[in-house]
Amino acid sequence: MDLGIRGRTAAVAAGSAGLGLGTVKALAAEGVRLAICGRDASKLQTAVDSVDGEIIAIEADLASPASAREFVEQAITSLGQLDILVTNAGGPPPGTFENTDLDAYQAAFDMNCRSMIEMCRTAIPAMRERGWGRVCAITSVGVKQPIEFLMASSVARAGLTSFLKITAREVAGDGVTVNSAQPGTHWTDRVAKIVPDRETAASSVPARITGDADDFGAAVAFLCSEQAKFITGTGLLIDGGQASGLLD
Numbered sequence: 001m002d003l004g005i006r007g008r009t010a011a012v013a014a015g016s017a018g019l020g021l022g023t024v025k026a027l028a029a030e031g032v033r034l035a036i037c038g039r040d041a042s043k044l045q046t047a048v049d050s051v052d053g054e055i056i057a058i059e060a061d062l063a064s065p066a067s068a069r070e071f072v073e074q075a076i077t078s079l080g081q082l083d084i085l086v087t088n089a090g091g092p093p094p095g096t097f098e099n100t101d102l103d104a105y106q107a108a109f110d111m112n113c114r115s116m117i118e119m120c121r122t123a124i125p126a127m128r129e130r131g132w133g134r135v136c137a138i139t140s141v142g143v144k145q146p147i148e149f150l151m152a153s154s155v156a157r158a159g160l161t162s163f164l165k166i167t168a169r170e171v172a173g174d175g176v177t178v179n180s181a182q183p184g185t186h187w188t189d190r191v192a193k194i195v196p197d198r199e200t201a202a203s204s205v206p207a208r209i210t211g212d213a214d215d216f217g218a219a220v221a222f223l224c225s226e227q228a229k230f231i232t233g234t235g236l237l238i239d240g241g242q243a244s245g246l247l248d
Contacts, residue, residue, distance in 0.1 A: 003227065007032075016046070023217040023220045035078055044057040086224070087137040088138040094150055109155075113159045116137055141242050145242070165233050179228075185239070186211035211239070
C-alpha cells in the first residue's frame with residue numbers, strides 16, 4: 001500500500017539501531033527523506049549505509065533536552081522543512097521502588113520526557129502553519145501497564161503520554177496528528193542486556209514470540225501516513241498481547 005508520503009521529510013531520533021532503525025527503514029522505503037540522530041558517529045554511519053534512501057546523520061545526545069532541540073533544528077536546516085517527527089530515545093537502567101534514587105528519575109525524565117517535548121515544541125509550529133504534520137513518539141507498553149523493574153522509565157514515559165494526548169487535541173484542527181507507538185518486548189540490544197536470551201524474553205508474551213524491529217517500523221510508518229490522518233491522540237500497542245488492561 002502506498003502511504004502517500006513519498007517526498008516528505010522526517011526526523012527520527014535515536015535512529016541508528018533497534019526500533020528507531022526499523023522506523024528509518026520503513027520510512028525510507030516509502031520515499032521519505034530522513035535525518036537521524038545518535039551519540040555514536042560510527043554507529044550512525046553504519047545505519048546510513050544499511051538503508052537505501054536519502055539519510056542525513058546528526059550526532060546528538062538525547063539525555064540533554066537542548067541537544068534534542070538542536071537535532072530537530074539541524075534536521076529542518078538540512079532537509080528544508082520537517083513533515084514527520086518520530087521521537088525516540090534509549091531507556092533508563094532497570095530499577096524498582098527500593099533501588100531507584102531521585103537522580104535516576106531526573107535522568108529518565110530529561111531523556112524520555114523533556115527531550116521528547118522539546119523536539120515536539122521545535123517541530124510542530126511549522127507543521128501547523130503548513131497544515132500537515134505527523135508526530136509519533138516511540139514510548140513503551142509500560143505507559144499502559146507499568147513495568148515493575150523499569151520504574152524510572154515507566155514514570156517518565158507516562159508523563160510524556162499525557163503531553164502527547166493534550167497536544168494532539170490542541171493541534172488536530174491544523175492537520176497535525178500526534179500519536180505514540182507503544183512497544184512490548186522486541187528483541188533489541190537493550191532487551192538483550194536485560195534478558196538472557198530470546199526464548200526467555202518471549203516467555204512473558206502471550207504471542208510467544210518477541211517483536212521484530214522492522215515490523216514495528218512499518219506500524220510507525222502507517223501512523224505517519226496520509227491514510228492515518230484521522231488517527232490522533234492515541235497510543236498503538238505493539239506488544240503481542242502483553243498489556244492485559246481493558247482500556248488500551
